[in-house]
Every structure is written in structure tokens, then in C-alpha cells.
Amino acid sequence: MNDICCIGHITLDKIITPKQTVYMPGGTSYYFSHGICHLKDHAHYKLVTSLASSEYQSVNELRAKGINVEVIPSRYTVYFENKYGENQNNRTQRVLAKADPFTVEKLKHLEARFFHLGSLLSDDFPLEVIKFMSAKGILSVDAQGYLREVRGEKVYPVDWEEKREALKYIDILKVNEHEAAVLTGSSDYDEAVHLLHEWGVKEVLLTLGSEGSLIYAENKLYRIPAYPPREVVDATGCGDTYMLGYLYMRNKGASYAEAGTFAAALSTIKLEKSGPFCGTEQMASDIIKRSPLKAERLTSVADMLQLQ
Numbered sequence: 001m002n003d004i005c006c007i008g009h010i011t012l013d014k015i016i017t018p019k020q021t022v023y024m025p026g027g028t029s030y031y032f033s034h035g036i037c038h039l040k041d042h043a044h045y046k047l048v049t050s051l052a053s054s055e056y057q058s059v060n061e062l063r064a065k066g067i068n069v070e071v072i073p074s075r076y077t078v079y080f081e082n083k084y085g086e087n088q089n090n091r092t093q094r095v096l097a098k099a100d101p102f103t104v105e106k107l108k109h110l111e112a113r114f115f116h117l118g119s120l121l122s123d124d125f126p127l128e129v130i131k132f133m134s135a136k137g138i139l140s141v142d143a144q145g146y147l148r149e150v151r152g153e154k155v156y157p158v159d160w161e162e163k164r165e166a167l168k169y170i171d172i173l174k175v176n177e178h179e180a181a182v183l184t185g186s187s188d189y190d191e192a193v194h195l196l197h198e199w200g201v202k203e204v205l206l207t208l209g210s211e212g213s214l215i216y217a218e219n220k221l222y223r224i225p226a227y228p229p230r231e232v233v234d235a236t237g238c239g240d241t242y243m244l245g246y247l248y249m250r251n252k253g254a255s256y257a258e259a260g261t262f263a264a265a266l267s268t269i270k271l272e273k274s275g276p277f278c279g280t281e282q283m284a285s286d287i288i289k290r291s292p293l294k295a296e297r298l299t300s301v302a303d304m305l306q307l308q
Contacts, residue, residue: 001111002068003044003251005137006032006244007125008118009099010049010058011078015236015274018086022234022274025058026080028118028142031237032244034276035266037065039248046070048110050099051077072106074099078120082236091235093148093155095121104132114138114247118240119145127162134169140247142239143175147182157182168200172250174243176207189214193221203256207242213264215256224260225293227268234274241270241277245284257295261288 006029013026033047047062050072062069079096101123115137117125124145133139146160159182160166167173173196175183180192193204193216206214212226245263254262265284270277 001044001113002046003041003112004036004114004116004247005046005048005110005112006116006118007048007102007107007110007133008032008116009074009078009120009124010051010055011080011120012055012097013079013236014081015234016081016083017234018084019233020274024275025055026082026236027078027120028116028240028243030058030062031240031276032116032118033062033067033069034065034278035237035241035244035270036248037062037067038278039244039281041248041252042067046110046112048072048107050074050102052099072100072102076100080120084235094153095150095155096153098150101126102129104128107133110136112137114140114251116140116142116243116247118142120148121145122147122149122158122160127166130166130169134171138171139169140172140243141170141174142243143173143179143183144239147179159183164199167196170201172203172205172247173201174205174207174239176209176239180206190221205242205246205260207239213242213260215260217256220256221298222257222260223296223298224257224264225291225295227265227287227291227293229268229271231272233272235271236274237276238267238270242267244277257297261295 008029009027010030011027015022029049036042046068048070055077059069076097078099081094083092115133149156149158181187184192184195186192196204203217213224215222242263245266246259249259249262265287269279
């Protein structure tokens, strides 16, 4: 039995920032796996990914780091171009190739306490996969892929047509402010997290970039600070780093606020370098200890606005 199993495509990424252009592997599964291997308790972690046989170098690198990787063969590997402006919260994308979707048949043998579906495109994980995996463990989903539809090479924002049915089966959902607005039709953070919770999600994680994040669970709202980085280098993979930190700590029995705070600190460390998180738990603890910023219990998002 694994503690955490991340499922998702490893991609080929072209990352363009004002400072540099970098070619490297990517995707939720890549950033999640490379990040978690730097944490103390990753022995019971497993990655399930899918990519073309010509791109196994990234898999071999993960295995060399001690990560248990299962590969589902695909005809192609997902190829993303991510372009950032001076504001790292803004990104434009192109998709130059797509991998085969995941299916229940290919995943039905898996066993874990937590499953994290790292969706990149709208057809990566069909509804039947969500339903099936929710019965096998605590199901965590990154909503980003369900809101991206590829037409030609361009990525278009779309709503998740099956969201009301799918969210009933999802225990933990990560969204940013734009994704929350698309899913709920509301740009009011308070209303958005409450709606997602009402539709079935037990733990709603709303990431807000440099403004921090909100966690809504058990009818309680928590504000998690964003710790300022020494330098903003590359935001690619920050959301995945947040999720690996959150699930890692929740698996260890941490509270929602403790898990969110640890996740935020990992994201700050990641933001300071290109590539996956490569820091330590001690570095994250040091950031939390020396910062005057603390997680806070709110009664509403209006409280958060008053605190700023």
C-alpha cells in the first residue's frame, strides 16, 4: 500500500521567461515526484505516468532518485510551450502534442491512501476514472487540466461540463482564482469556495499566487500566507509543489492550516529556481519560523481583505 500515488503525464516543456528559455520535462507528475523525493518520508510514494517510449530519460532519472515509477505506454508525449511575462502569475500556452488519456482498466490495480490526479488537459481523466479512483482512496484533483481544451496548437479556456457530477467524488480540489471563477461563475473567493464545497468537495484549496491561499474544509476557512521569495525566477510547477507539500503533510496527520503553511513554504523555495523543488523540509521550517506571517482562521474572505 502506498501513502500517496500521483497519476499524470510527464511532458516535454519549453519554458519562456523574460530572463531565459529552457527546455525540460514537466507536468504535474514530474514536478510532484521530483519535489517529494527531497522530503524525508517518500518511501511509500508512487508515480504512475504515461509517455512515449522515446522519452523515458525523465523516468530513469526519477527511478535513480528512488522513486517508484510505473509507466503506461502512450503513442505520444504531451509537449507544452509555457510563456511568462514579467508577472509570473500570467502564462500563455501552446500544446504541440498530446498523450493518450488514462483509463480505469490501466489504473484499477493501484492501491494508495491518497491519489492525486494531475490533469493537464480536459480529456486526461474521464469521469469514470474519477468515480473509480474515489472508491480506492482519498482523491485529490488539480482542476487546471479540466479547464483547458486544445484546438490545433492553441489552448482555450473552457468550463468543466461534468463538474457537478465529478465534484461529488473529489475529496481535495486545487484551483487558482481564475479556475474557481470559471467553475463557479463567481469572482468572489468566499462564494466560490463555499459553492465548490456545497457541490461535494471536502477540502477546497484556492491558490492566489503572491496573495497566498485559502483552504475551506469542515465549514472552516483558513488564510495561508505566501512567503516572499528572495528572487522570483520561475513559477512553473509552483502549484504542483504546493499540492505535494499539502498532501505530504495531510498524510502525516497535519491540520489543514499546518499542511497549507508547509505547502506555501515549499512553493516559495521552488519559485526561487527553475526546475522542480529541490530544497529540504528544514528550509521550509526555517521560512515558517522566521516569518511574521501566520495562517489565520477566518469567518469570511471579508476578514482577509481587512487584514491586508
